[in-house]
Amino acid sequence: MSQIEAETVRKIAQLAHLELSAEELAYYQNQLASILDYMGQLQSVELSLPSDWRAELENPASPEREDHAVDSAVIDRVLQTAPRVVGTAFQVPRIIE
Amino acid sequence: MIREASSRSALEISRAVNEGQLRLEDMANAALESIDAGHKVLNTQVHWNRAEVSDSLKEQIKTLESSLRSKKNLPLAGVPFLIKDNIMVAGEIASCGSRFLSNHRAAYDATVITRLKAAGALLCGRTNMDEFGMGSSNENSAYGPVRNPWNKEYVAGGSSGGAAAAVSAGLVPVALGSDTGGSIRQPASFCGIYGLKPTYGRVSRYGLVAYGSSFDQIGPLARSIRDLALVYDVIAGPDPLDSTSHNLSAESSLERLSAEPQDLKGIKIATVREYLGDGLNPEVHAAFQRALEVYKSRGATIVDVSLPLLKLAIPTYYILATAEASANLARFDGVRYGVRTQDPNLSLKEMYTRSRSEGFGKEVKQRIMLGTYVLSAGYYESFYGKAGRIRAAIRQELESVFKGGVHLIASPTAPTTAFRLEQKTQDSLSMYLSDVYTIVANLAGLPALSHPIGCDSQGLPIGLQLMAPMFDENILLRSALQYEEQERPDLQPRGIFA
Amino acid sequence: MKDGASGYKSLLERYEPVIGLEVHCQLKTESKLFCSCKTQFGAAPNQNTCPVCLGLPGVLPVLNRQAVDYAVLMAIAVEAKIREKSVFARKQYFYPDLPKGYQITQYDLPYCENGRLQLDSGRSILIERIHMEEDAGKNVHGDNASYVDLNRAGIPLLEIVSAPTIEGPQEAHEYLRKLRAIVRYLDISDGNMEEGSIRCDANVSIRRRGDKKLGTRTEIKNLNSFKSVERAITYEIFRQADLLDSGEKVKQVTLLFDTASGRTQVMRSKEDSHDYRYFPEPDLGLVSIDSARLKAIKAKIPELPEQKQIRFQTAYGLSEDDARQLTDEKELAAFFEAILEKVDAKVSPKIVANWILSEYLREHNARHWTWDKPSIDAENFASLLRYLGEGTISGKIAKGVFETMAESGTSAESIIKAQGLVQISDGAAIRTIVRQVIDENRDQVALYLSGKEKVLGFLVGQIMKLSQGRFNPGLANQYLKEAIDEFSRGA
Numbered sequence A: 001m002s003q004i005e006a007e008t009v010r011k012i013a014q015l016a017h018l019e020l021s022a023e024e025l026a027y028y029q030n031q032l033a034s035i036l037d038y039m040g041q042l043q044s045v046e047l048s049l050p051s052d053w054r055a056e057l058e059n060p061a062s063p064e065r066e067d068h069a070v071d072s073a074v075i076d077r078v079l080q081t082a083p084r085v086v087g088t089a090f091q092v093p094r095i096i097e
Numbered sequence B: 001m002i003r004e005a006s007s008r009s010a011l012e013i014s015r016a017v018n019e020g021q022l023r024l025e026d027m028a029n030a031a032l033e034s035i036d037a038g039h040k041v042l043n044t045q046v047h048w049n050r051a052e053v054s055d056s057l058k059e060q061i062k063t064l065e066s067s068l069r070s071k072k073n074l075p076l077a078g079v080p081f082l083i084k085d086n087i088m089v090a091g092e093i094a095s096c097g098s099r100f101l102s103n104h105r106a107a108y109d110a111t112v113i114t115r116l117k118a119a120g121a122l123l124c125g126r127t128n129m130d131e132f133g134m135g136s137s138n139e140n141s142a143y144g145p146v147r148n149p150w151n152k153e154y155v156a157g158g159s160s161g162g163a164a165a166a167v168s169a170g171l172v173p174v175a176l177g178s179d180t181g182g183s184i185r186q187p188a189s190f191c192g193i194y195g196l197k198p199t200y201g202r203v204s205r206y207g208l209v210a211y212g213s214s215f216d217q218i219g220p221l222a223r224s225i226r227d228l229a230l231v232y233d234v235i236a237g238p239d240p241l242d243s244t245s246h247n248l249s250a251e252s253s254l255e256r257l258s259a260e261p262q263d264l265k266g267i268k269i270a271t272v273r274e275y276l277g278d279g280l281n282p283e284v285h286a287a288f289q290r291a292l293e294v295y296k297s298r299g300a301t302i303v304d305v306s307l308p309l310l311k312l313a314i315p316t317y318y319i320l321a322t323a324e325a326s327a328n329l330a331r332f333d334g335v336r337y338g339v340r341t342q343d344p345n346l347s348l349k350e351m352y353t354r355s356r357s358e359g360f361g362k363e364v365k366q367r368i369m370l371g372t373y374v375l376s377a378g379y380y381e382s383f384y385g386k387a388g389r390i391r392a393a394i395r396q397e398l399e400s401v402f403k404g405g406v407h408l409i410a411s412p413t414a415p416t417t418a419f420r421l422e423q424k425t426q427d428s429l430s431m432y433l434s435d436v437y438t439i440v441a442n443l444a445g446l447p448a449l450s451h452p453i454g455c456d457s458q459g460l461p462i463g464l465q466l467m468a469p470m471f472d473e474n475i476l477l478r479s480a481l482q483y484e485e486q487e488r489p490d491l492q493p494r495g496i497f498a
Numbered sequence C: 001m002k003d004g005a006s007g008y009k010s011l012l013e014r015y016e017p018v019i020g021l022e023v024h025c026q027l028k029t030e031s032k033l034f035c036s037c038k039t040q041f042g043a044a045p046n047q048n049t050c051p052v053c054l055g056l057p058g059v060l061p062v063l064n065r066q067a068v069d070y071a072v073l074m075a076i077a078v079e080a081k082i083r084e085k086s087v088f089a090r091k092q093y094f095y096p097d098l099p100k101g102y103q104i105t106q107y108d109l110p111y112c113e114n115g116r117l118q119l120d121s122g123r124s125i126l127i128e129r130i131h132m133e134e135d136a137g138k139n140v141h142g143d144n145a146s147y148v149d150l151n152r153a154g155i156p157l158l159e160i161v162s163a164p165t166i167e168g169p170q171e172a173h174e175y176l177r178k179l180r181a182i183v184r185y186l187d188i189s190d191g192n193m194e195e196g197s198i199r200c201d202a203n204v205s206i207r208r209r210g211d212k213k214l215g216t217r218t219e220i221k222n223l224n225s226f227k228s229v230e231r232a233i234t235y236e237i238f239r240q241a242d243l244l245d246s247g248e249k250v251k252q253v254t255l256l257f258d259t260a261s262g263r264t265q266v267m268r269s270k271e272d273s274h275d276y277r278y279f280p281e282p283d284l285g286l287v288s289i290d291s292a293r294l295k296a297i298k299a300k301i302p303e304l305p306e307q308k309q310i311r312f313q314t315a316y317g318l319s320e321d322d323a324r325q326l327t328d329e330k331e332l333a334a335f336f337e338a339i340l341e342k343v344d345a346k347v348s349p350k351i352v353a354n355w356i357l358s359e360y361l362r363e364h365n366a367r368h369w370t371w372d373k374p375s376i377d378a379e380n381f382a383s384l385l386r387y388l389g390e391g392t393i394s395g396k397i398a399k400g401v402f403e404t405m406a407e408s409g410t411s412a413e414s415i416i417k418a419q420g421l422v423q424i425s426d427g428a429a430i431r432t433i434v435r436q437v438i439d440e441n442r443d444q445v446a447l448y449l450s451g452k453e454k455v456l457g458f459l460v461g462q463i464m465k466l467s468q469g470r471f472n473p474g475l476a477n478q479y480l481k482e483a484i485d486e487f488s489r490g491a
């Protein structure tokens, strides 16, 4: 079975904005290793699709709507249950660039 | 009271209400009573608050009465409904089975809800589910697992486990679920009822919390094909709010059911060679073969096809669906809704990370990480890119089968019947493998239906899945109706309240 | 650090700056790119929002047709290649102003590639790509917390990416000004940098003259005025040259320009650069721009700055410089032509151009006029020039009248009449004053007669002064000469 480094799991978690305890890290390292191993069987598959082929190019055209503005009046409801609100803005911890 | 609600079909209820022979209050009370009782033993509901639902029903009845006065014959008049917890009903908590959204009240109605309301349905609450639809046993709910009405030590299946158990136990005649990799069909199969995953694009996804956006579809669960068709007719059709919804207006499949020939002469049903080997439980296999005989007896011919790429369906699905999920769940950051971590002295990034880590369950975190991994720099091509190509190839493979004159592809819905609670919770991979038959329809966007074909020796239901070409839900319903009418399978779990 | 023009010149002898600009330009649609919220500027926080642009669970995007049409206009205007089927993608990163945790943008299959924009020098800057994307909201920073306003989230943007072929800060400035002129001519954007409807990031590197290989580049973010673009790039070129001169290396970093200090500051290093995990947006189909659509949009392309400039030169005989200045802004060019239409042959296009480029623009800028609220309209301005052309008022008087018009906003006609400024061509009145000036300046007249012809100008000046500028200067001149002749014969 292929291995996935603890460091990789940590990086992925960080990218996904998740924090893992040591125990969780070990658990996911294990699970991900076996799943990725299983997923690895795709690598050996040869397909006759051309190399510049892209799945989404098979999709139909996206419908387009007319450019008319509409008031949705939903914000008050959202603010009512939002975690932290000041005035009509959402409050978050101070962003330090 | 419970017996009364459970014994009636949606069709009977709406007919009785439309004809003035059933009072809405009575129907609502009966439904409340049975849901309350059923939930206590099966844990079918989330955020169950009988008083709140009762108040809501009074309001709904008021509106409904006035529209019944002006508009005769609403197709779902007075039909009690349960809605999966990932579909928005304005003002109601929509938590997707997650702790993160445990306080999240929907600010708008999903398109399917707008349609149900206009059709006269009575919304009676929200059903339990695997968190964000990620699971096949309903054990990944922050609100506890759903128990199988046929045996309470067994799982109900997932992710629409609450909906399947509630319909099976007769709490309501019909419910809405959603299906990303089998989440309607597999629990329907485990609970011995009918479940339909419509063609991708047939039912609007607006207001369905996205798991795998290119896979998700909303669909009905019911105790009969006609009820399935009744609900399907109401929810299907184009929606300008969903760019992936198909602009084809659906005709009434219910009417067509009566108009179509009452046999299956000329219908060719394919079984898939690769499906009937390893991992398929022998009892399920035997029941499946018996069911095929029934189809034959109705005039269908059975052929055998080989679809070699289908063995890649599970890895392909889990790469693409988790990739989409990792992005879809990024909006749960604790800024605008959901539960923000209580610690006030955190930096922005810590606030995000803590809130998400506290709010998401184990499986959700795993799938987010998987999806993040397969999209991250250096891995994209060999995982996401490759899986996308295989998905297209699978689509082509299935298309060529249908082009070759096959009308339906049949398989068991799941390789086994319901398993014991906690049997598979420590091994993700074996859980993923239980989606082997259902995932294909989501990968290819095809409509698929699960219907009950009996029970195994332990008395647990077995389901059969039919898969049809794009936008041919009619042939699914028509064929399964033939089976239903001939076999009249026993759908009544016993001893729920014992 | 050496500074100033001479320092820069000597730097250029050793180093070659290589600059690429990434410009974000807000499109002027009524509603947002993927939802029907208003795009209006200035609403209270979060008032122009809906479930879609708040990123509520369960919502889906629906593409705005007008935004796509505008994007196509831009592509046509820069003669770019348009992809018939392009793809939206998700660009993932966490930030409070990004409600979904990803931005819907275009990635490897953008709708537009390979455009060009010609500079005054005749050199073309390659526009590598243009793509459509949604804007983020705004974070406002307080002392202890930040506040998120999503009114801007979802407003349609064009991201216009130049090839790294811009050679200096001034060229960058010019490129940007020309881009702005185009979007304003097309009427697809307000093109206002100060209000953020155009935003610019600059990639800057330098290499030793003669080197083939590009140097390490830095990226300067969020340049929000033309001046900042020029200053920041200049600063950055000097900074990099100083590093290389002292044997150090340029690090690949993202920088912020501080307008107060005029310096760039490191925002993040390459190591913590993002992994955006792009993948195709599954909630949208293809953006389809087929030939029929392209043809219909092409038909709507107005005359663009470059074409208009050439026409102004050939049709009106203007100099290249005047024509370029007049066509810099669409409204200015329109103003010029509106006036031209209202004057007769006595007022040449050259005169109109001069008046607009000097008098009018001076007041326009000093008084912060905008084109939708000009204090002097074309008709009023034209009437002033007509008085001038007909000789009713002199050029000097006209300038005075113009200043009064600018100040008061009243018409040329009423000012001229009220102040009695009409030019006097009455022979008797002029001759009286001529005689008076000759009498009072006998010495000067004698000088003139002795051959100092320049003195005539002084004498005419005296006459005009006494007439408060109202005499027809031609007649004054003529009568003066006649009177001096007479005087000399008489004397």
Ligand SMILES: [Mg+2]
Pocket (backbone or CB within 6 Å): C024, C105, C133, C159
């Ligand atoms: Mg951008």
Ligand SMILES: [Zn+2]
Pocket (backbone or CB within 6 Å): C032, C035, C036, C037, C048, C049, C050, C051, C052, C053, C054, C154
């Ligand atoms: Zn909006």
